[in-house]
Amino acid sequence: LELLAVNGPHSILIDTLQDDLQVPLYQESADPYPPSVARQISHEILPAWKMSSFSALVHSAIGNSAGYSHQVPDIEKITSDATPVIELESFPKGAASGDFFHAVFENIDFTGTDEDITNQVNLRFNRFGFTDDALAILAQNSVRQVIETPLETENETEPGIRPQAFKLKDIKDSQRLNELAFTFPVQSLDVPKLVRALDLSNQGFGSSGYLNQLSLLNIPKLTGYLKGFIDLIIQHDGRYYIIDYKSNYLGSTYGCYSKKNMKQAMADHHYYLQYHIYLLALHRYLSHRIKKYNYATHFGGIFYLFIRGMHPSFGSKYGVFYDRPPENLIRTLSENL
DSSP states (O other): OHHHHHHOTTTOOOOOOOTTOOSOSOOOOSSOOOOOOOOOOOSOOOOSOEEEEHHHHHHHHHHHOTTOOOOOOOGGGOOOOSOOBOTTTTSOOSHHHHHHHHHHHHHSOTTSOHHHHHHHHHHHHGGGTOOOHHHHHHHHHHHHHHHTSOEEOOOOOSTTOOOOEEOGGGOOGGGEEEEEEEEEEEEEEOHHHHHHHHTTOTTOHHHHTHHHHHHTOOOOOEEEEEEEEEEEEEEETTEEEEEEEEOOOOOSBGGGGSHHHHHHHHHHTTHHHHHHHHHHHHHHHHHHHSTTOOHHHHEEEEEEEEGGGOOGGGTTSSSEEEEOOOHHHHHHHHHHO
């Protein structure tokens, strides 16, 4: 202590305590203060704004919905016709398979050679936990079949819009955006507004029962931002398309991937809601990027590709879901969210 005092002569003082000191250095108060206790919150505190996504909305809604259970397709009840067994019947099901095929489609050159597909599949095969060489061959064949399947824009309802038919094989790297990230503001998103907007859809959601299914989702009102990633945006013949890859298993034959069965899967997993969010994001993106952007002129439609059910010999009959929502639906969504 003395050495310390020498090193700090103007800061430290050492003094000797006298033995005859009568007053103790510290006395505990006879009436101490009561311990501090935090006040209890008596009402819910809602955030001024938050960040959310399609997945977060649906998952939180399912968790908060009393009496509502998310439907999962009953494979035994899915109808099919006398069609061959799908190429990927023996390929594993689950999230790893979906992530694997997404990674392959994201990185291959659609216009490339068969060798390029083989290399991309082999490069990622082990990374997702697959080791069977026979499964790698199945994956290679399936990827080729998907990119060579004609994508037909059937059910066009707006006058003056001619149907298109093209293949991913036709799309150059310069005509595609992979995993397009988006974040856009929403002033007030709730289920009634979504129901009113989707009631304008080409798909006839009211008569199909999907609007009732959507209305059962107890989605908390959202003010803030919606974010997400779109698998693929392509540009073909001056028009832009949303592509989403789905590896859902709907059955063992190609007939299990009929329009009827795909629509059921789209409703069960709320993919209808998903692609309307994607479309709103793309609509706003293109409106800022294209001079004199016009929805009717520049937007071509949405394809959900159920890759297990696709084969060039069937065209878009199996495994290919297409929609092009009317412009007033998108305008309603954009103006009310």
